[in-house]
Amino acid sequence: MRRLEARRQMEEANFLSSKARSQNLNPPIDLRMLDYVTAYDDNLMCPICRCPFLDPVVLAECDHCFCRDCIRQTWASTYSPLGPRGDCPSCRTPAKLGPRSATSKILVNITDDLLVRCPKSEDGCKAQVKRGEVQDHVNIYCGYAYMECTADDCELHVLRKDAAEGCLHFGVSCLDCRQSMQKASLETHWRVQCPDRKVSCELCKEAVFNREWDTHSRETCPAISIPCPGKVFGCNSRSKRSQADVHAKSCTFAKLTPMLTAMQQRMDEQEAAQKVMVRKLEVLEGGFQAVQTILSTKQEDPDQVGADESRIPLLTGRPHQRGDSGGMLDAMVVETDVGAFVFPPPSSSSRPSSELVHVRAGASLPPLYSAPMAPGPRPADLPEPFTMDFDMASPFPPPAANGPYISPLHHLLSMHESLRDEMSRMSAALQELDGRQSMQALNENLRTREEISYMAAQVAGLSRQVHWLTSAQLQRQQHGGAGRQAAGAAGPSGSDIAGAGAGVEAAVSTAASALRGAARIVNAGQGMTMRRGLSEEGRTKL
Amino acid sequence: MAGMSSKRLQKELVKIQGTLPPGIALVSAENLREWQMDLSIPDNPIYPPTEKYRLRFLFSPSYPIEAPEVVFLASSNPERKIPIHPHIYTNGIICLDLLDTQGWSPVHNVESISISIQSMLAGNTKAERPPGDAEFVRSNRQRPRDINFLYHDPSV
Ligand SMILES: [Zn+2]
Ligand SMILES: [Zn+2]
Ligand SMILES: [Zn+2]
Ligand SMILES: [Zn+2]
Ligand SMILES: [Zn+2]
Ligand SMILES: [Zn+2]
Ligand SMILES: [Zn+2]
Numbered sequence: 001m002r003r004l005e006a007r008r009q010m011e012e013a014n015f016l017s018s019k020a021r022s023q024n025l026n027p028p029i030d031l032r033m034l035d036y037v038t039a040y041d042d043n044l045m046c047p048i049c050r051c052p053f054l055d056p057v058v059l060a061e062c063d064h065c066f067c068r069d070c071i072r073q074t075w076a077s078t079y080s081p082l083g084p085r086g087d088c089p090s091c092r093t094p095a096k097l098g099p100r101s102a103t104s105k106i107l108v109n110i111t112d113d114l115l116v117r118c119p120k121s122e123d124g125c126k127a128q129v130k131r132g133e134v135q136d137h138v139n140i141y142c143g144y145a146y147m148e149c150t151a152d153d154c155e156l157h158v159l160r161k162d163a164a165e166g167c168l169h170f171g172v173s174c175l176d177c178r179q180s181m182q183k184a185s186l187e188t189h190w191r192v193q194c195p196d197r198k199v200s201c202e203l204c205k206e207a208v209f210n211r212e213w214d215t216h217s218r219e220t221c222p223a224i225s226i227p228c229p230g231k232v233f234g235c236n237s238r239s240k241r242s243q244a245d246v247h248a249k250s251c252t253f254a255k256l257t258p259m260l261t262a263m264q265q266r267m268d269e270q271e272a273a274q275k276v277m278v279r280k281l282e283v284l285e286g287g288f289q290a291v292q293t294i295l296s297t298k299q300e301d302p303d304q305v306g307a308d309e310s311r312i313p314l315l316t317g318r319p320h321q322r323g324d325s326g327g328m329l330d331a332m333v334v335e336t337d338v339g340a341f342v343f344p345p346p347s348s349s350s351r352p353s354s355e356l357v358h359v360r361a362g363a364s365l366p367p368l369y370s371a372p373m374a375p376g377p378r379p380a381d382l383p384e385p386f387t388m389d390f391d392m393a394s395p396f397p398p399p400a401a402n403g404p405y406i407s408p409l410h411h412l413l414s415m416h417e418s419l420r421d422e423m424s425r426m427s428a429a430l431q432e433l434d435g436r437q438s439m440q441a442l443n444e445n446l447r448t449r450e451e452i453s454y455m456a457a458q459v460a461g462l463s464r465q466v467h468w469l470t471s472a473q474l475q476r477q478q479h480g481g482a483g484r485q486a487a488g489a490a491g492p493s494g495s496d497i498a499g500a501g502a503g504v505e506a507a508v509s510t511a512a513s514a515l516r517g518a519a520r521i522v523n524a525g526q527g528m529t530m531r532r533g534l535s536e537e538g539r540t541k542l
Numbered sequence: 543m544a545g546m547s548s549k550r551l552q553k554e555l556v557k558i559q560g561t562l563p564p565g566i567a568l569v570s571a572e573n574l575r576e577w578q579m580d581l582s583i584p585d586n587p588i589y590p591p592t593e594k595y596r597l598r599f600l601f602s603p604s605y606p607i608e609a610p611e612v613v614f615l616a617s618s619n620p621e622r623k624i625p626i627h628p629h630i631y632t633n634g635i636i637c638l639d640l641l642d643t644q645g646w647s648p649v650h651n652v653e654s655i656s657i658s659i660q661s662m663l664a665g666n667t668k669a670e671r672p673p674g675d676a677e678f679v680r681s682n683r684q685r686p687r688d689i690n691f692l693y694h695d696p697s698v
Contacts, residue, residue, distance in 0.1 A: 033545050047649040048606060049546055050553045073607050074648050089647040 025146040025157055026138050029119050037115040037128050044111055046070055047090060052111040052131070056103045061095040062088050065103060072097075120144035123188075158184050230254040456515045463508040470505065547605045548574045554652050566656045569596065576600055578615070579656050580622075583663045589625055596622040597659065598634075599652060609646035612636060612655055626669050629662070633679045637672065638662065 032051045044052045048070035055068040066074075066089070075086035085096035112132030118125040119134065123144040129137045138145045143161030150158075151167035158168055168184040176196035181189055190197050195211035203223035208216045217224070222242035228235040230253025239247045248254040551574045558568050569578040577599045583589035600611040614624045614634035624630060629637040639645035640658060672678070 030545050033549055050550050050651075070648070076607070087647075089649045092647070 025148070029135055029138060031131065031134070034116040034119065034131065034134065035121070036131075037117060040114055044107075044114075048074060052114055053103075053107060054111070056107055056111070057097060057101040058103045059088050059093070059095040060098060060101065062091050062093040064088050064090045065107075068097075068101075118142055118144070124191075156182075156184070228254055230257045233257060233260050452515050456512055459508055459512045459515065463505060463512070466505050466508060470502070547601065547603050550606055551601060558653060562653065563657060563660075565660055566653070574601065577652065579652070581656065581660050581663070583625070583660065586664050586666065588666060588669045589663060594620075594622060595625045595663075597656065599655075606648040606651070609641055609643065609650075610652075610655070612638075612641055612659070625663055626671065627663060627666050628668050628670055628672055631672055631675055631678055631682075633682070635678075635682070 031054050032049050034051075036052070040052050046053050046056070046065075046067045048066055051067070053065065053067055056065050057068045057071060058065050059071075071089070072084050074089055075084045078086045083097055085094070087093065088095045112130060114131050115128050116131045116134055118127040118129065118137060120138065120142055121127075125142050125144040127137060127142065141160075143159060145160055146157040147160050147163055148158075149156050149167050149169060150163050151169075154167045154169055156169045162168055162184060169182050171180055172183045172186060173180040174186065174189060174194055174197075176190075176198075177194050179189070179194070193210075195209065197210050198207040199210060199213065200207050201216060201221055201223070204221050206221075220241075223240055225238045226241050226244060228237050228239070228244075228247060228251055230251055233253050233256065235251055235253035237247060237251070555571055555574075558571075562568065565582045565584055567580045569580050571577040579597045579599070580594045581597060582591060582594050584591055589595075596615045596617065598611075598613055598615045602608050602610070613636060614630060616622055616624050616634065624632055624634050631637070636659065638659065640647070640650060640655065
């Protein structure tokens with residue numbers, strides 16, 4: 001009986017130690033990475049990792065459920081020493097993980113009973129196990145997990161399924177590619193690495209080299225079904241590559257394909273060419289329309305001719321009024337002389353050319369000139385200055401001396417209006433700029449003021465210290481001074497210290513007042529920007 | 543962590559390749575770092591129904607604990623514009639609270655983000671850019687999630 005017990009204990013110890021060793025060889029499985037055999041209920045899914053719950057916890061505050069690791073990671077950034085806490089990812093209720101957050105055993109059991117594929121399934125293990133047992137499967141049973149070589153003198157690892165074959169850690173070379181390796185890794189080599197190993201194609205039963213497998217499956221395998229070459233033109237039939245020729249011979253689409261492709265190509269080319277033509281046509285049409293509008297406005301309203309034609313009425317209108325010899329020279333005079341006269345008398349018919357000042361039409365006005373431009377009742381007997389103003393400021397043609405005055409006035413008004421618009425836009429821009437600047441100044445001032453007050457406090461402290469030191473020193477001096485004054489030696493030294501103390505105090509108070517002055521200046525600077533903003537605003541209001 | 547990120551994205555991809563709400567389409571998901579989606583907006587005169595808008599999702603290895611970076615992309619072929627919206631800058635950066643570090647929750651996913659952005663556009667009534675758009679586009683060098691938007695507007 002005791003022997004049986006001892007034997008059982010020994011077996012258990014062996015089992016546990018082999019399990020422990022195996023755990024070292026096979027790192028713990030990340031259960032979130034498992035593939036599930038069947039679809040699982042969405043209600044079992046953690047909204048964070050979208051896997052069936054792993055060690056689920058319930059937030060007591062809102063009843064939402066998450067994996068423990070998921071919620072910990074979510075709250076990692078809001079770490080608190082009182083344990084994990086944060087907002088519920090689903091409903092944003094502030095919550096925390098408490099000792100009783102674990103969910104009922106039922107949910108744990110349901111999720112742990114879901115079937116998963118062995119994580120070594122890519123290596124060949126076909127096992128499907130319950131999720132709760134997958135770690136044990138890998139550690140104890142899985143033939144594709146590693147364990148220590150059974151040979152006593154060998155420290156290397158083998159797959160569990162090969163363990164019975166004894167030590168496989170001796171050199172072999174692959175028969176196909178001549179690469180040398182250990183026997184234990186030969187199988188993996190054949191399955192995934194060896195370029196010269198042949199695998200058989202499941203479709204055509206042909207043996208294909210590993211290195212040619214990609215091209216075979218994609219291009220050359222005769223058993224893979226490919227679409228008819230006429231697919232784009234409507235034939236939906238597919239046939240095995242080996243029989244593609246047979247179909248192509250009978251298929252109208254396939255026969256027509258080369259022609260159709262050529263036609264398609266030509267059509268595309270022509271479409272592109274047509275697009276270019278359309279654009280050209282648009283440009284031409286636009287130009288034509290512009291020409292037409294110029295022509296039609298000229299016919300309809302001779303007063304509204306464009307800038308280039310303005311010379312024509314000038315040349316024809318002026319010589320009559322002035323009685324000068326007309327021609328090109330006179331046109332020059334009309335164009336340039338306006339700057340020289342503020343109010344030329346209407347009767348002045350001829351001027352000496354020395355009075356000509358070369359101010360081009362449309363150039364900036366001399367300030368004197370802005371006065372007569374103001375709209376308002378205009379004396380009827382002064383038509384000339386208006387025509388002159390007008391001529392200078394715009395390409396508009398001046399009306400004849402006895403022409404309708406309503407049009408230049410309107411023009412002036414509109415010009416005035418546009419200037420006003422411009423001004424208001426500029427004032428808005430200025431205001432914005434000002435706001436930004438004063439904000440900046442305010443921020444800067446705030447900081448400076450803080451610094452200053454901090455320094456002032458320090459200075460005050462310093463001054464207090466100095467005061468205290470000085471008075472302490474003085475007191476000591478006076479105590480001992482009485483005796484020493486009789487000796488007549490220490491008198492001046494006491495007053496020296498007192499004087500020095502007073503000097504330091506004075507210096508400190510000067511510094512304090514300087515600081516206060518700086519603060520005032522900072523405040524004044526702020527006030528100044530505000531005032532500037534106001535004045536600018538006032539100025540921009542026309 | 544990286545494992546969880548890729549596993550979850552794989553699961554999302556499987557679901558997205560199955561069904562998606564109308565007006566949302568997966569364009570590319572060649573790897574598990576960057577996906578592109580196309581959005582179209584029904585029933586809003588600001589956005590023509592034929593027009594599509596391209597979203598780019600960039601996932602970090604700590605997705606879904608960390609929010610993905612989601613921006614609109616402009617391209618010429620096929621033609622994709624940056625939709626006009628008071629919370630979308632001309633460089634495609636979207637100011638949406640669920641995309642920044644504060645508003646993000648790991649229960650969101652690519653589909654729910656796409657739906658949120660689609661409905662944000664569908665409910666828009668102002669054909670305008672955010673205030674300070676030009677300045678922001680010129681000066682911003684930050685990653686979208688690090689930007690502290692001042693214009694968060696809970697009504698949108
Ligand atoms: Zn989870
Ligand atoms: Zn909750
Ligand atoms: Zn296995
Ligand atoms: Zn061995
Ligand atoms: Zn080989
Ligand atoms: Zn084949
Ligand atoms: Zn065919």
